[in-house]
Amino acid sequence: MKNDYSPHSAIIKDIIVEAHDTNTYVLEFTDKKFQKDFSWCPGQFMMLSLFGIGESAISISKVGDNGSLYSTIRNVGNVTNSIFNLKKGDFIGIRGPYGLGWPVDKLRDKDVLIVAGGMGIAPFRGLINYIKDSRKNFRRLEILYGARTPEDMIFRYDFKDWRKIKNSNLDLTVDEISIGSRSSCKIGLVTSCFPSMKIHHRNAVALICGPEIMMRYAAKCLETIGFKDEQIYLSLERRMKCGIGKCGHCQVGLKYACKDGPVFNYAEIKQFIHPL
Amino acid sequence: MKEKTIKVDYIARVEGQGALNLDITKDGKIENLQFQVFEPPRFFESFLIGRRYDEVMELTSRICGICPVAHQITSLRAIENALCIEPSQQTKDLRKLIAISAHIQSNVLSMYFLSLPDLMGYESIIPMAKDHNKIVKRGLKLKKLGNDITDLIGGRAVHPVTMLVDGFSALPSKNKLQVIRKRLKEAKQDAFDTVDLFSEVEIPEFTRKCEHIAISDPKEYAINKGRFKSTEGLDTEETFYRDHIYEKQAAYSTALHSHVRNRDSFMVGPLPRVNINFKQLSSDAKEAAKRSGIKFPNYNPFVSHLARAIELVHDIDESIKIIDRLQLKEEKREITCKSGYGSAITEAPRGSLYHGFDLDNNGIVRGADIVPPTAHNAYNIEKDMNEFVKTIIDLPLDEITLKCEMLVRAYDPCISCSVH
Amino acid sequence: MDAYTIEKKDMKILLKRFQEDYKVFGPIKPGLESKFDEIKSIEQLHLDYISTVLPPKKFFHPPKEAMFSYKIEKGRFTSKEIKQNEKILIIGIHPCDVYALLKLDKLFSGDFKDPYYQNRRKNCVIVALNCVKPSEYSFCSSMNTGPFLDKGYDILLTDIGTKYLIELGTKTGEKLIEGLNLKKATKDNYHEKKRRLETSKKKIKKSMDALKISRIAQKNLHHEVWFDLGECGGVAGSLPCLSCGSCTFVCPTCYCYDVYDTVDFSLKSGTRNRELDSCQLLEYGEVAHGGNFRKDRKDRIRHWMLCKFGVAAGGSNSSCVGCGRCIRVCPSKIDITAVAKAIGGG
Amino acid sequence: MNKKPKMAIFKFTGCAGCQLEFLHLEDEFLDLLDLFDIRYWKMIKRDNDEKEWDISLVEGGISTPREIEEIKQIRKKTKFLVAFGDCAIGGCIPSIRNWTPQMEVEDYVYPDTSSIHSMKVTGIGEYVKVDEILKGCPPHRDTLIELFKSALLKIRPRLRKHSVCVECKFNDNECLLTSKKMACMGPVISAGCGAICPTLGRVCEGCFGPMSNPNAAALAEIFKDMGLNDKDIKRKFRKYAGMSPEFRMEAGH
């Protein structure tokens, strides 16, 4: 019997420093055939595995032309910290991809609003590139990205390209800017950009990913400006031990974040993510 | 007037926190000799008041992490004496077996880990493990055997849990006991080798005749019960302990100093035990003693190491004997509280240990009195030191210091216990 | 399929047959706190037991198990699945526990399969036992999972007085009793079985509305009973929950587990393991930066109850089978049927 | 090439049982000597290096002014400080005396209390920052090994602090509290021991201290229902961790 818990071996081809606590790892499977057959969609994640340490759910932020996987990782705990100690050429285990990604079909011919907080931009990168590549299928694209400081922002090298996307806008907000920094970011919450958005809620879909409090708040704000629950999608973070709907940890109401998510329609899970 | 000052701020390779101080004057006199115990007291006797009889053993266990078993058994027996309970033979046997296992563990720890590095010229067992791997492995193996027995009967090696007033909460499995029996048999050779090792290593020539005390029983090598006997004619029951032993406080030490009434300091421990109860040792242990070439009774405190090794042989023999006679049947226990005083003396690895408790009608402790072996010995260590230094006075300072420490370690003091 | 009977005193014949091919497990003590353990001789087998502490789940989804052994050489890892291929037979599983296994079967299959569970399940023969002496805590009859069984067994036993009725559910079961020369079951035997079923049903005192409960629970996500359970108690005489987790570990349908690695001192090899986990425990919902999705006790016990009412991700596959274990082991006397009643699903 | 972590082991007010638990790792002891550079350990070593340590295990509580100074010094020289056992975490059994006036406590034991400088016993966390705690009186060997390995891997050890009941259930034990009506502390006590006591027919007395987020009030209520009086309940909570915020109410003021 095939063992779904068994990780495939992959090699770290490159490491891109994104912020003081965040790196992007470019990974290639040692099994080339496996790499060729690997298919994914934006918003999906994989389980990165280091034997002796454990496993972590990490979004796929991009798949390169040769099929290499890009994963952007913030150093927060055991597995992520140990990944930070790895070098180019080191090996790592991968299982996946898992979960359902962003509802790309539902975005067709719609205005797309992307709201990202902190690491929450990682699963969007693939989607933004996808929209860029098949631009005519989508209407206006509005990207709101908030971080703690300008230095905490990741994918900064992509901003230029993103800004070039037709009929789109990229707004950056931060909590604070250190004195002397030449940042063009606004200070404030991502939600503060809502009023200046040039999209119309009636024909729009909002996608949110970030810390859970931020997502709850952003969803609330969207409701007040006319978004219906059904038009809002969230990508949730939960503790995940198996990634395949067996270990139970990622339950959100009647769903597993790993199998039925991590992207959920707000209407579906609203009652479970708001505290009692 | 001082010519040399011996000062050890924190004596290494003993349990607990103690220091050593003494001055040697120009004319070879010893002054200001102090075995300073600076271990902070935990005041067990005070906080035991108000606790229930059935948790006393659990609490006193925490007096010492090396000899918790001895404290547990002594407490249990003192409480049983207060409640007029005579436990079954099975309980006594199991208690003896676990007490012996604790002796094995503690004595091996003292011999191999704490003292042997001195005798073989190492700062500790850590560098010694490289050069004398076989010896260190033997020590580890023997210690593990002791621990595993405690583990099996008591549930865990440090602060075991199964012993209750008048019985056990669970009995060990027979199969596992048989496995232990086999290991005991195999360990016999290691025990002989230990005796050989400690009869070969060089120890200081030093004898001081002082009063040696241990509990004693004509029928068996006493561990958990016996008459309180000395080499100077003391021979009494545990109930009358306080008629004979009293304590004085020294300002520099948190451990009290014990005295025999109308006499002087005294020694307890493996050497006094072997001296007083030589007859009751197993024949192999006696044989091993004979082969060592050392004559007992012996009054060189450094012979304590050898005494431990001889006891090790005996302990293994005795354990096998007990395992062979154990039936292991579930027993019923019924306890009725009543007021009264009960006391008990047992032989902890380091020597005689006294507990006494006063209970009220509901089994609540009204008064507690605890004298651990190292409290018995603390004053005698000073007395020995006083004489011993005179015999090595011409050595260089650091050698005198080392030898003084070695004398302390020969007693294997358990300083936390002594302060408790 | 044919059915047979066997005199109780002859059960050792059956056991002996089982032991020829299988390692046999069964209840080893009478009463409520029995335990499934290896049966070496007939004296150890206590089919008169009422319930066990841990359900037979422990054989298929054990409290702790090693999943992989791994080695790291020059930075590269190799891992090997740890397989367990022992053939076992469990005798005396009650209907509720069999139903629970059927639920777990679903949970551990699907798009992703759990090879460990499935492997063990495949290697096990189930000799079930209809429940003629339900405990004071059971409510299987209202969950349609007992007291008698109609599927999920290889062999099914029913105590019909001095004999057991033996019914066969699978070819494996049939093969197992081949050639034992057992007496064919009579109409009377079936009659007696039916009579026993009726008396057994009558003994069951607790109940819950299996059909309605999940719908009702979903409508009552913010009912005050959750707060009472978590913080003040007083739900049918209960005290507040202790978060001890006992209820989840004795639950035959709770499946959640944690995964962790161990290494040996070389730091180069070890095992990847899993261990049962529980949503009642604080650590279950922890994530990075001090986040916890169910920090409050009331959220945790709510989640547990909802899961058992079929309103969590396990769906009906993790819902209650009415064995009553959680009621029995709860130090705070929290009774899931009373909670169901409190929200209107009693 | 010497990258072995430098280790130190200290003893304060306690019984040395935790150090013994370390020494009782007979099977791993020689491995440990290879993996760690033990620089300070009074109970085992005569040459002790007082420079700096990567990891320090501190056994025992703080009960004298001298100890306060010492623990502060140790903190300064230590990268990763471990409170090794219940005494170092919260005073453990010796803290029972904290409920009696100190003078009374001392008078009972010493004829002359002028040379005694004791105070109430507390954990070391009262005075210095602690990086990790190893629960237990004594901590289980397995948790100690887990700590060592995670120190080598530089990760946070997996030390679960859920209830003893979890381990008790893992052992398939009959519950002493609900079936035998014995006053077991298991539901509020941290796991780690493997539920030794309930497995061996004795109630859990609580020697691993409070679990994460315990509901002590509810357990006290359960005990009351079982017929324990106020004093009995106080004694139960005022034992291994009476000083802990989790048990403070039930231990009495």
Ligand SMILES: Cc1cc2nc3c(=O)[nH]c(=O)nc-3n(C[C@H](O)[C@H](O)[C@H](O)COP(=O)(O)OP(=O)(O)OC[C@H]3O[C@@H](n4cnc5c(N)ncnc54)[C@H](O)[C@@H]3O)c2cc1C
């Ligand atoms: C679908 C999905 C996609 C994700 N994508 C990404 C991504 O692209 N990039 C990314 O960086 N992250 C991503 N995450 C988050 C990532 O999975 C977690 O941050 C990661 O698993 C942390 O693992 P770790 O082993 O490094 O940390 P852990 O060691 O598991 O610890 C994480 C944190 O939990 C806390 N914690 C856990 N256990 C304990 C304990 N016993 N005691 C105290 N504290 C504890 C600590 O605060 C610690 O900081 C994603 C998560 C999900 C669910």
Ligand code: SF4
């Ligand atoms: S989530 Fe469901 S299956 Fe998992 S422990 Fe909780 S109740 Fe049990």
Ligand code: SF4
């Ligand atoms: S057994 Fe009772 S007290 Fe323990 S977690 Fe379950 S509901 Fe709470």
Ligand code: SF4
């Ligand atoms: S015996 Fe104690 S530790 Fe075990 S489950 Fe019952 S209450 Fe919990």
